[in-house]
Amino acid sequence: MRDFLPADKARRERVLSVIRERYRAHGFDEIETPVVEEYARLHAGIGGDNEKLAFNILRRGLDAEAIRAAAEDPAALTDLGLRYDLTVPLARFYATHRAELPTVFRSIQIAPVWRAERPQKGRYRQFVQCDIDIIGDETARAEAELIVASLDTLAALELEGASVRINDRRALDAMLDAFGFAVDERPGVLITIDKLDKIGPAGVAAELRERGATAAAVDAFEAFLTRPQTREYLPFGEAQIRKALPEGVGAEVIAHLVGIGEAVAAARAEIDPPLVFDPFLVRGMGYYTGTIFELAHPSVSYSLGGGGRYDGMIGRFLGQDVPAVGFSIGFERIVDLVALADAGAAPAVVLVHDRDVPVAELVALKAALVAEGSRVRLERRTKNLKALLARAEADGYTAFASVAAGATREAPELKPPG
Numbered sequence: 001m002r003d004f005l006p007a008d009k010a011r012r013e014r015v016l017s018v019i020r021e022r023y024r025a026h027g028f029d030e031i032e033t034p035v036v037e038e039y040a041r042l043h044a045g046i047g048g049d050n051e052k053l054a055f056n057i058l059r060r061g062l063d064a065e066a067i068r069a070a071a072e073d074p075a076a077l078t079d080l081g082l083r084y085d086l087t088v089p090l091a092r093f094y095a096t097h098r099a100e101l102p103t104v105f106r107s108i109q110i111a112p113v114w115r116a117e118r119p120q121k122g123r124y125r126q127f128v129q130c131d132i133d134i135i136g137d138e139t140a141r142a143e144a145e146l147i148v149a150s151l152d153t154l155a156a157l158e159l160e161g162a163s164v165r166i167n168d169r170r171a172l173d174a175m176l177d178a179f180g181f182a183v184d185e186r187p188g189v190l191i192t193i194d195k196l197d198k199i200g201p202a203g204v205a206a207e208l209r210e211r212g213a214t215a216a217a218v219d220a221f222e223a224f225l226t227r228p229q230t231r232e233y234l235p236f237g238e239a240q241i242r243k244a245l246p247e248g249v250g251a252e253v254i255a256h257l258v259g260i261g262e263a264v265a266a267a268r269a270e271i272d273p274p275l276v277f278d279p280f281l282v283r284g285m286g287y288y289t290g291t292i293f294e295l296a297h298p299s300v301s302y303s304l305g306g307g308g309r310y311d312g313m314i315g316r317f318l319g320q321d322v323p324a325v326g327f328s329i330g331f332e333r334i335v336d337l338v339a340l341a342d343a344g345a346a347p348a349v350v351l352v353h354d355r356d357v358p359v360a361e362l363v364a365l366k367a368a369l370v371a372e373g374s375r376v377r378l379e380r381r382t383k384n385l386k387a388l389l390a391r392a393e394a395d396g397y398t399a400f401a402s403v404a405a406g407a408t409r410e411a412p413e414l415k416p417p418g
C-alpha cells in the first residue's frame with residue numbers, strides 16, 4: 001500500500017477525470033458501494049484465486065475462548081471482508097436496487113480494492129480499478145459498447161493503437177471437449193493453457209502430461225497447436241475465428257463474436273476493427289460464462305485491462321439469472337504510461353511574502369486572486385528561495401510573486417518559478 005505526494009496525486013486525478021468523462025460520454029452512470037462486503041459473499045466460490053487473497057475482518061465482541069474455539073474456521077472468526085474486486089459488490093448492488101434501476105443498467109465504478117498480495121514489484125495490496133458494466137443486455141451490443149468505450153478512453157489518454165484480444169469461455173469448453181479432456185480436469189488444463197505464450201506448445205503439452213491429463217486429449221491438443229498453418233492476414237471475423245478453432249465449436253458462439261466485431265467496426269467507422277481472436281485467452285475469474293477480453297497496447301507486453309460476461313453471478317443473489325458483462329481498465333498499469341498535461345488547470349500562483357507583511361493583507365490578496373480563478377499558496381520567504389520555488393513547481397505551481405507590506409492586488413508581478 002502506498003502514499004502519494006501532491007504531484008503524483010494530481011497526475012492520478014487528471015487521468016481519473018479523463019476516464020470518468022469518457023465513460024460518462026458513452027452513457028454510463030457512476031455508483032458507489034461500501035469497501036466491505038459480507039464474508040459469505042466474498043467467499044462464494046466465484047472470485048477464483050482472489051478469494052484466497054481477501055482481507056477478512058474479525059467479528060466484533062469475540063473473547064479469547066470464542067477465538068480459540070473457532071480458530072480452524074475462518075467463517076466463524078470473520079463476518080466481513082474488504083472487497084477484492086468491484087464485480088462482486090456490483091452484483092450485490094444490482095440485486096438490492098434492481099427496482100430503482102433501468103432495464104439495461106450501465107454502471108461506472110472507480111474505487112480502490114484490496115488483495116493480500118505478496119510484496120513484489122508491480123503488485124500492490126491496495127489499488128484502483130476502473131470498471132464499466134452493462135447489466136440486462138444479452139446481445140453483442142453490450143460487449144461492443146464496452147469495447148468501444150474502453151478504446152475511446154485509451155485514445156483520450158493519448159494511448160493510441162490499443163487493441164482487444166477476445167475469446168469466449170464457451171468456445172474454450174467446446175475446444176477442450178473436441179480434444180477429449182474430461183470435465184473434471186478442465187480447470188487445471190485451463191491453468192496450463194493460460195501459460196501458452198510463456199512456455200510454448202511443447203511446454204504446455206509437457207505440463208499437461210505432468211498433471212496427468214487424458215493422454216489422448218493432450219496428444220490431440222499438441223497436434224492442433226503444431227499443425228501447419230498458412231500465414232495470410234485475416235481481419236477479425238468468421239474466417240479468422242474458424243481458422244483458429246478445431247471443428248465442433250457451436251455456430252452460435254461464433255456468430256456472437258462476429259456480431260461484436262461488426263458492431264465495433266461500425267462504431268469506429270473502420271473496416272477492420274482492432275480486435276484479435278485468441279482461442280487460448282483464458283482469464284482466471286471463475287464467474288465468466290461467455291465472452292472474455294483483454295486490452296493490449298504495443299508499448300507494453302502485459303495487458304492494460306480486461307473483462308468478460310458473467311451471466312450467472314447476479315442470479316446467486318437475486319434468484320433469477322440476469323445477463324451481465326464488464327470491462328475493467330487497470331488504472332495502476334496505465335497511469336504510469338500517461339503523460340497528460342494539465343491543460344485546463346487554473347493559474348497556480350505562489351505568493352512569497354516577507355515576515356513583516358500583516359496577515360490581513362496576505363489573506364485579502366490571496367482571496368482576490370482566488371476570486372479571479374487562480375490557485376494560490378502563501379509561502380514565507382526563506383533563505384533558499386530557489387528550493388522553495390522548485391518544490392512549488394513540482395506541486396504544479398506555474399508562477400510566483402514577491403509580496404511586501406502594503407502590497408495591493410495590482411502590485412505583485414508574476415514570474416515563472418524556474
